[in-house]
Amino acid sequence: MGVKSTVGRSLAPKISGLAPGLTTAFVREALARAIHGVGPLSGAVQAAEKQLAEQHGDVEKAVHEVIEFHVRLAGLQGFVTNIGGLVTAALTIPTNITGLALIQCRMIAGIAHLRGYDLDDPRVRNAILATLLGEDAVSDLVKKKRLPAPPMALATAPTHDPALDTLISGQVATELITKVAGKRMAVVVGRRVPFVGGVVGAGADGYSTWRIGRYADRELRPRARR
DSSP states (O other), rough: OOOHHHHHHHHHHHHHHHOOTTHHHHHHHHHHHHHEEEETOOOOHHHHHHHHHHTTOOOOHHHHHHHHHHHHHHHHHHHHHHSSSSGHHHHHHHHHHHHHHHHHHHHHHHOOOOOOTTTTTHHHHHHHHHTOOHHHHHHHHHHHHHHSSSSSHHTTTSSSHHHHHHHHHHHHHHHHHHHHHHHHHHHHHHSTTTTTTHHHHHHHHHHHHHHHHHHHHHHHHOOOOO
């Protein structure tokens, strides 16, 4: 994982050149679309409430189902965006990043809603994006004092700090590009054999989404639902 991360970070600037729109503004837009819905994908609250109804009001079972559904969804988009040949990389890298960000934001937002958080609260939105970084990255950033606190503390902070909006969005944009860049090293090899690249992409995105979902499950503890 260390080598993959290092390679990913070295390739990230090149991928940023291929997809200059993947900025802090892109991260906020992905979060907004995840919360409110886009195209055939319903909003996070609607999706979470559907799972809650199917689980007869059991919040914890609904959280589990939200995670499982988005893991499958991430795997599907990972397969589709990594199945083509090498010549499609310039097109599929931005698509893969966009799809992964949207799916994972929707999953975390759904969990946050089920646990009683207000998705319109800017503190909660920053907590969702911080969760998107993953537990290891958050711990490292907090240790280095580049992030003031873990997601739970961000969501329940006494006041909203607007400076955190840009800080967290920038970290998330970099992390998303790094993840996809590192994964590309394995996919490039897989692309030499039909469909193998898609299988690698599906596995990587599905596993990444599962880990983030489990982190959100542990980190965003229940509050009184409104």
